Amino acid sequence: MAIYNCIIIDDDEIDRLTVVSFAKKFPELNIIGVYDNAEAALPMLDRDDLHILFLDIDMPELSGIEFRKKATHIPACIFITAHPEHAVESFELDTLDFIVKPLKLDRFSQTVARIQDYLELKHKAQLFEASIGGDTIYIKEGHEQTKVKLHDILYLEALKDYTKIVTPQKRHCVLSSIGVLLKESNFNSFIRVHRSYAVQKQYIKKILTNEVLLNNDVLIPVGRSYKSNLNNLL
Known part of the structure; x- marks a missing residue:
């Protein structure tokens, strides 16, 4: 510990x-x-x-x-x-x-x-390096690389200067802000729904008043100033 x-x-x-x-x-x-x-x-x-x-x-x-x-x-x-x-x-x-x-x-x-x-x-995250190519992000930890397909990512979660990348199987972390990641063209399938969260559009099952329900029954909060982003999907 x-x-x-x-x-x-x-x-x-x-x-x-x-x-x-x-x-x-x-x-x-x-x-x-x-x-x-x-x-x-x-x-x-x-x-x-x-x-x-x-x-x-x-x-x-x-x-x-x-x-x-x-x-x-x-x-x-x-x-x-x-x-x-x-x-x-x-x-x-x-x-x-x-x-x-x-x-x-x-x-x-x-x-x-x-x-x-x-x-x-x-x-x-201090041990990670990430590189993006095509539909894949490679996350380097030490001498090993983990290959994560972008379409497998459920959502991104901001944590100050870091971003948590969450798939149904595992979560990863990269030393990059969520804003920087979302500017990458490879991440254009994601939509910002909160100051701290961006979700993959294809995994949205239901849009609730203050949350979105994703596949795997994951609930993500929706910020007031980001509701317009979801309205564009309707």
Whole structure:
């Protein structure tokens, strides 16, 4: 099991201790620093083995937003705040998750699962190289190449700078944004239905109000601003 180093910053003692208590329930999370203000945590940014930030936003002197701007090299940033109005601004800083207080264990568990998924894919994607030719994408992992036929791909899922390529049999990951992939002419059979998802048109079984149902009974969310893309199919 991979172990991920994290720091926790929150000026509210009860909220800070709650995050510490929850994080200790997950052996994959290794807490290497707990701080009641962001200024005190700045020296930690010199470390190259820090994977996760758990940050409050509304803090004196240096806010969580300002701290994240100084720590963009740290892969996973989780904001835990009582101020949901900061959500949009936070996601402009490569935020992996945004939790509104009060923090509950089941919500924190969902976040940990998302962190694991993201960091695992990030690690794998750093080993991948992808080349596209005809109707096939070749994904290189180490010294081996996996051949994936484009028409076998159910959907694409964006994960920051990476894209998850999902087939009925397996999921792969490439170090390329979903926007860059969709500009490739080979991917013209895909339709963007959400900021984070693009689906293969031929696999759409049913268009629902806020989701599309794909073959294999996979449900994909539909973003409000992307509904017009689906209307063009009707």
